[in-house]
Amino acid sequence: IRAHSVAVLGAPFSKGQKRRGVEHGPKVIRDAGLIERLSNLDYPVxxxxxxxxxxxxxxxxxxxxxxxxxxxxxxxxLSGAVSSAVGAGHTLVMLGGDHSLAIGSVAGHAQQCPDLCLIWVDAHADVNTPLTSPSGNLHGQSVAFMLKELQDKMPDIPGFSWMKPFLSSRDLVYIGLRDVDPGELCILKNLGIQYFSMRDIDRLGIQRVMEVTLDHLLARKQRPIHLSFDIDAFDPSLAPATGTPVNGGLTYREGIYIPEEIHNTGLLSAMDLVEVNPVLGASREAVEATAALAVDVIASSLGQTRLGAHATLEEIPSAKDTEQLRL
Known part of the structure; x- marks a missing residue:
């Protein structure tokens, strides 16, 4: 399943939280070979x-x-830029930056695709309101801005008058949760949001988690998917260069299976890859490993398989054609 073209958009922004460095995320993800990798998948990029x-x-x-x-x-x-790219027919890849950027990214996507659904892969639920947030940081409140059901729970925050909530709680699934604040758990339970914590993944296995996720979002009708992927969903042993690491995260295989399954629906319309912070890597190797993992997630979302591409060779070469071998 192939998109017509892919648009890559960098968002070097860090003010949704208090640590510097995450604004360099787009650069290190590009430096890890993102554009070449996507071009190898035969897309115009x-x-x-x-x-x-x-x-x-x-x-x-x-x-x-x-x-x-x-x-x-x-x-x-950002929402204007995302809306333009999706409107032009591209599958959008937004490189963060911190996860507050999902507010604009998903909102811009929703301008073009009002019936979209959202898969949020993250150690954190990012659904605090200013009234429940322990830190105040907006990267932990992104989803609260989007949800219609929280409209009366959100104060009017300066800078956000342009933003109207557009997402129903039933059109959202979380995967990878393992550090959820009390106010967030209250919201998840009260709104009946479908989520899979790391314990749920332990219990069910990632294959069943993805089956239930896609069934929950697509059973009523096929619709565009927005994937918002925080690199801290992975275990910190795999993705150390990030701002809020939490032990016990996704394995490499689980974290790649998620985007593979989303790709197989043929419905991915836009994605975010956020919270890669090169300043927080203990070494160059740590930063490069985190950025390489980000590239793997994005490429898997867009059709890179773990088996390799077989379309390039249609049939097994015959031993009769040995003349060419001797040349």
């Missing part, structure tokens, strides 16, 4: 480069939420 986000001089915290206007403005800009 359009690299739209990196967005440049305005620096706001004055951006006072709102309640205990830092940089609200900076994050809101950046996401408004």
């Amino acid at each position: 359009h690299d739209f480069g990196d967005l440049s986000f305005p620096r706001l001089e004055k951006d006072e915290p709102f309640m205990h939420v830092p940089f609200p206007r900076t994050v809101g403005t950046a996401n408004k800009l």
Whole structure:
């Protein structure tokens, strides 16, 4: 199953949280060979480069939420860019940056595909509101902005007047959760959101998790999928260069099976790969391993298989054709 073309868009942004470095994520993911890898899958690949986000001089915290206007403005800009790329018929790959960028990415995608569904692969649920968030950081509140059911639980945050919630809680599935705040668990339970914690993956196996996920989202009708993949879903032994690592994450094989299965639906329409932070890698090797893993996830989402491509060779060469071998 092939998309017509892929658009890659970098979003070097870090103000959804307080650690510096994650703004360099797009560069290290590209340096790990992303564009070449996608070109090998026989897509036209359009690299739209990196967005440049305005620096706001004055951006006072709102309640205990830092940089609200900076994050809101950046996401408004990103949503327009994502909407244009998806509207032009590309499958979009957004490279973060921190996970607050999913606000603009999924919102822009939803402008073009209002019936989309969202698969959120992450150690964290990112569904705090400013009233439940222990840290105030907006990268832990992205999903709360999207959910219609939380509309009356979200205060009016400066910088976000452009943003209207667009997603129903039944159109979202989480995979990989293992560090969820009390307020978030309350939201998951109250809204009846489908989620698979790491314990659920232990119990069911990743194959069953993906089967139930896709059934939950697609049984009523086939619709565009948005995959939002936080690299910290993986175990920190595999993806050390990230801001909020949590032990006991996805294995390499589990983390690759997820995008493979999403690709096999033929419905992936846009994806985010976020929270790769090269400054937090203990060594160059740690950073390169994390970035290489990000490339593997993206390529698997777009049809790279673990068996390799066999379309290049249609039939077994015959021993009768030995003349060519002697030359």
